[in-house]
Amino acid sequence: MRMSLPAMESRAEVVVDVGAITRNVATLRQRAGVALMAVVKADGYGHGLVEAAAAARSGGADWLGVAVLEEAMALRRAGDTGPLLSWLAVPGEDYPGAVEAGVDVTAYTPRQVDEIAAAARSIGLRARVQLKVDTGLSRGGAGEADWPALVEAAADAEQSGAVQVTGVWSHFACSDEPDHPANDAQEKAFVQALKVVDAVGLEPEVRHLSNSAGTLLRPWSSYDLVRCGIACYGISPAPDVVSSAELGLVPAMTARARLALVKRLPAGAGVSYGHTWVAERDTTLGLVPVGYGDGVLRYGSSTAHVLAAGRQRPVAGRICMDQLVIDLGEDHAEAGDEVVLFGDGADGAPTAQDWAEACGTIAYEVVTRIGGRFVRRHVRR
8 A cells, every 4th residue: 555645834835646657667667678778858847857867767667768968967976877868959059078977869850860979979988979860750850851860971971980879760740540551650760760770880889769658559669668757747648549557657746835815606606817716606716825926837728627624625716827726616625735736546636637638638747747836745655
């Protein structure tokens, strides 16, 4: 039986169970059967960059993945020394610092290879470079027409001793929809891209294509490494296909606050801006001191629920910048009582996925947005 969360110490707090992250990563790695990269970009999907990374390493993460070099360097300063990939850059980035820190950097173009190689030569070290091919997401990476030139530039740079090509990778666009034809098309494009790499004699350490959904729903696409992001934090990457519980994953984040005020409201009274919610009966309202200024999605107005006074309660009216109102009905509550916006669902609270569905978005956005005046705490259960 899992331990309950510790008592609240603040007006509003985000509690991250790093033990859940560790267990989720261990579950994913065992299921994948190959090396696993835990993606900790965007402040660990709102869970804390350094803390999420350490928890993932404890769960067996072979690699860490980040979007930008600042995130990579923050992990190095925090003491992480393991394999680490960064993939989003603009001209003029601090490649010398990344090379010196042993960070794998991703190249999309020959020009980028040249810039990385020049940085490596300037400090007398060899850069670790991975090449990204765009197989159909139409985002980062070299497209089919440009791929041979990128591979040739990387092979030349490796031959000169300036770089070591450590990986070749791409990213699924529709892996959360298992039957989408883009999945097979992208994998075929990836196989063709690898043939170009083989033809010039490059021997990358890792080839990787699968994100969280690919890892869980296309196990035959795992290659040498899988990249898991949202699943590490206990959230299903394909909730229309399979739930977190069915995957054996536990959401790591709980967002909660203490009631600022409880008061009675007569039937017919409107609540919050625009009076979009009107009491159908005499009722009791609770004032929760968080709002969209803290990352609570405004689209949850009159659609999302929270856990208060023992059961789920609807948000009444529009969510404001600093506060939101909930309908407590005839149940008793007092100022200072705990309200759980979302958690792991084990205690009856809504989950981030529930909020996502109420707001017409994805759980990724729910957990990465939350912040503002919430105090973040890390616990291990």
